Amino acid sequence: MNVSPTQENLAKGATAVPPPATVNRPENAVPRNLRRYLSLEDFEPAAKRVLPRMLYGYISGGAETDASVRDNKQAYQEYGLVPRVLMDVSGRDTSTTLLGKRYAAPFGIPPLGSAALCAYRGDIVLTRAAAAMSVPMILSAASLIKLEDVKRENPDAWYQAYLAGDDVRVEAMVDRVAAAGYDTFVVTADVPVPPNRENNIRNGFQVPLAITPQVAWDVATHPRWLFGNFVRTVMNHGMPHFENMDAAQGPPVLSKELMRNIGKRDQLAWKHVELIRRRWKGKLIVKGLLAPEDARTARECGADGVIVSNHGGRQLDGAVSALRTLPEIAAQANGMTVIVDGGIRRGTDILKALALGADFVFIGRPFLYAAVVGGEAGVTRALTLLRAEIDRDMALLGIRTLDEITSDMVHSIR
């Protein structure tokens, strides 16, 4: 009998994923206003028109010279794909297993702080679209909707922490996330101090927001965002707060108290990862490392996985693209899950990352832009486009399942 890859996966006991029909969704099933978006990159110019300048700058920008933002995309251009032909690629399956769960595609949505300031109910629309497509979504510590509420919308959501090097606060946060029923805890490791994002300073953007004449003008000249998001949020849900930074509620986004509670972040160390490992029963991921030595230490501390990342180029300017150290990290993973992010925009980028040793990837900015222009339907459109790209690219590469990707399918073209 000719068993399709999907049937094989189900036979192995994995949970079902949406049928491939969603990949080739007819165009007329897509809301008319979203049909013009044909790739992930198409959402950015449309979101730029909606967002106040300070928020567009906050999402798109990196630190200092944006060297790492540029390198994140450049790194993928330095590899080409080497397809195999006449392989009978019918019955393809884009699904994959990550940390014991079967997902519909090898990509997910990473933590995106202040998402609900950018798009109406941003964290909710991102998480609902991810749940419907059966891909993972990570809720940011810097989010504005209670992690308990997000969990109700998506029982599969992960939580990402920004932690201070303070045992008492670390333990209280871990306990809150566990009590809410999350099963994957991500510690972001690359933020010992706030980054130097000059574009935010030039645009008058600070968190919590302060209403200066520059900010007032910026907001007033973007009425779709002002009324469609900010005023609507305040009327329906009250002034948003940083809900998930600590065990207790943080300050409101609009605040005279201009400093968030970020003290002691520069004291965070591997001993805190060990502390979390002892207390947290679920999966533990360390996000934001680039050095193979750090990946090894994460494994020794008991992490189930790492997200190799330079934070979308938003922390240390000049930090190498994650793709550049990925092969070395993957080679010595010894069973630990290796995820990569930064600059990935196409199905072909994802296949390159998998061929270079990644188990999975995350993609940030485009999904937030999609939420800005189209809410949940916009994010669904973006997720569906990307999954369709992967399905098509797998056929053109000559594979039926993602397990068939090998390192000889990429070639350095530098």
Ligand SMILES: Cc1cc2nc3c(=O)[nH]c(=O)nc-3n(C[C@H](O)[C@H](O)[C@H](O)COP(=O)(O)O)c2cc1C
């Ligand atoms: C607007 C924005 C907010 C972000 N907030 C967080 C955050 O709260 N926590 C975190 O670990 N990473 C955060 N990141 C980094 C992303 O999780 C991810 O590493 C990055 O966006 C990947 O790069 P890409 O946008 O080029 O795909 C943020 C990125 C953006 C663009």
